[in-house]
Amino acid sequence: MQDTQDVPNPRPKRILVVGGGVSGLVTLRNLRERGEFAQVQLVERRDDIGGVWYLDDNRSGSSPSPRWPSPAYPGLIGNVLPEFLSFSGAPPFPEPLSAPTGQPFPSLSETHAYLRQFAAPLLPQIRLNIEVLAAEELSAQGGWRVRMREWRDGEPTEVEEIWDAVVIAVASYDHPVFPDTRGIPQLRELGLAPHSQGWRGPNGYEGKRVLVVGNANSGNDMAAQLAPLARAVYQSIRRPNFPGFPSLSDPRITRVVPIEEYVVRTVGGRNTVDARLADSTVIRDLDVVLFGTGYQPFPDFVRVLQAQPGQTPLLSPLVTLHTNRIPELHRYTLYARNPTLAFVGTAVASYTPFTIADMCSTWLTLAWAGEIAYPTTVQGLLEFEAERLAAVAAGRAEMEAASAGDTGQEASSLASYGVLGPFEEAYAAGLRAEVVEARPDLGAILHVWDPERTAVREGMFDTKRKALELAREQDAERESAANN
Structure with a gap:
């Protein structure tokens, strides 16, 4: 397939969102409330929404589906402040119960409770206990065949559905990464x-x-x-x-x-x-x-049509275990060779994943609704990826040069294409500007990315450190009191 191929901006009517965590929930909300589509649904393989924030270690075992435990753990405290966990146009994230004691970051259970409250109006469009086995591209941008396993009454049933467009909003926690160290x-x-x-x-x-x-x-x-x-x-x-x-x-x-x-x-x-x-x-x-x-971003169930010149396109995995990123994405969101496939919260990590997912899915909604235009050739859609890869390579070279005297040290693994880092402000602000140009009314409720707010986001590191220091002091005081 040539990079100059024309790929006109699609206008899908029936959209499936895969994944009921943070990214999937806010994507479902935005597609339903900020776009005009005939049908939007979300499928989630577990028995509740929340993704990583849903810890089911103590569940009763009543769910008919297999277990996919969260990598979270009891007692987990987040490292993002409530103001950056609040979705646009929704009630703000409540003050954590620990805030008066100097611990301003919410707990695992508080975060899950917020997500459940946010999801309550969306429940009619959410289907639980459904595992996506494959999302397969149809020819001529004819949509996506989605094969799923639905768990009811302890028995699996495989179903197949056709959707105009699919949003992959799953995290990468199924695929932990280990070094290649001997032994x-x-x-x-x-x-x-x-x-x-x-x-x-x-x-x-x-x-x-x-x-x-x-x-x-x-x-x-x-x-x-x-x-x-x-x-x-x-x-x-x-x-x-x-x-x-x-x-x-x-x-x-x-x-x-x-x-x-x-x-x-x-x-x-x-x-x-x-x-x-x-x-x-x-x-x-x-x-x-x-x-x-x-972890490695590895939605291995996504299969796209690929072919060498002169050959019939065949379905192939979009990513493999040897791929360290989801390739060929415009704005980390749209698949360049078929923009009816999108990713939210899967291809990139950020300081503030809740608000980034909110911003990306709002942009996606207006793009699919025809209110925001984007390149209409594969080559044009791939320019974003090329620019980001070049910028990341330059940044890594700079970091390695700065740490050249440190034995065994390399550039941080977080200095990679899949981590926004210092690029978050420019990236999110660019999306926001296009959204507000198309929908000025959203400017009053969307989060803002500018130098002032970036300083607050990056300042969370210091706030977290102080909270950790305070927690250590409180633990020491309790230990001392117990020994006296």
Whole structure:
């Protein structure tokens, strides 16, 4: 298929949203309330909405569908302030119960409650216990064949539906990423290498020697929670994180350089792990290695028509396990070769995912409604991706040059195409300007991206750090009182 092929802006009438988390819910709302489409529905494979914010560890087992547990854990506290969790045109996110004590970030349960309240008017358009098996492109932009497995009364039934357009609004938590370090396959086979995907808190790690790999949210949270209980906690860091990332130093956590090899030894009938570091140091007799090494965007059920010149197009996965991003997207949203396929909250991570999903899906709604124009050739639609990839490459080169003197350090893995980072303001403000030009009335309710609000967003890092420091002080006071 040639990049100069004409792809006129489509005007779909029947739209299916896949995924009932943050991105899917706000997309459903915006398509229904800000567009005029004949039919819009959302399907979710679990038995409740909320996505990552729906923790079902203690559910009764009454749901007929299989379980897809959230990677969240009891006691999780977010790192985004309520004002950036509030959807446009909806009631604001309530003040967290902990706010008067100096903890301004909401809990897992508070966030899920807000999403359930937001979703209440949308329930007639939401179908639960439905797993999407495949979303397959039809020829000549004839829509999408969506094959699904519906769970009712404990029995699965496969159904097939045709939709004009599909929005993929699923997160990447089904596909945890592990490094390619020697020895990891054996660790995983023996159950010695759990991923943060299954982390449910530090209970059970008392007296253990633990190595945590990674220094983003998951790695830092696991190390901090293990420190008071474990016999020893090491944290391996391959790359520096973004400046200001909220993480407290702790004398009980020993930070080490990257791992080059893991070796399993059996001592007294018990498996232990030795970790050889890049500086030749060896950490011996580890009980477990915990990986907080992120996830891969991998909606493998999306299949598009692809062909070499002169050949008949065949259905192929849009992404593979060797793809580190969702390719060929205009504005991280529209599939360039067929703009009746869109992604919201799947292809890119941001400081404020609630408001970014709100903004992207509002833009998408007006684009599909014919109120916002965008390029009408594949080449034009691919220009955004090319520009972003070039900008990311330049940014990574700059970061690597700045850290050239740090042994074993590379540019942060968060400096990638799939992370907005410093580009968030320009990206979201550009979408907002096009939306407001088409619908001036939305200007009064949409979130704003400008230098002042960006400073507030980036300031959340410092706010989170202070909240962590306060929590540590409060824990110390409680421990002291209990010992007296």
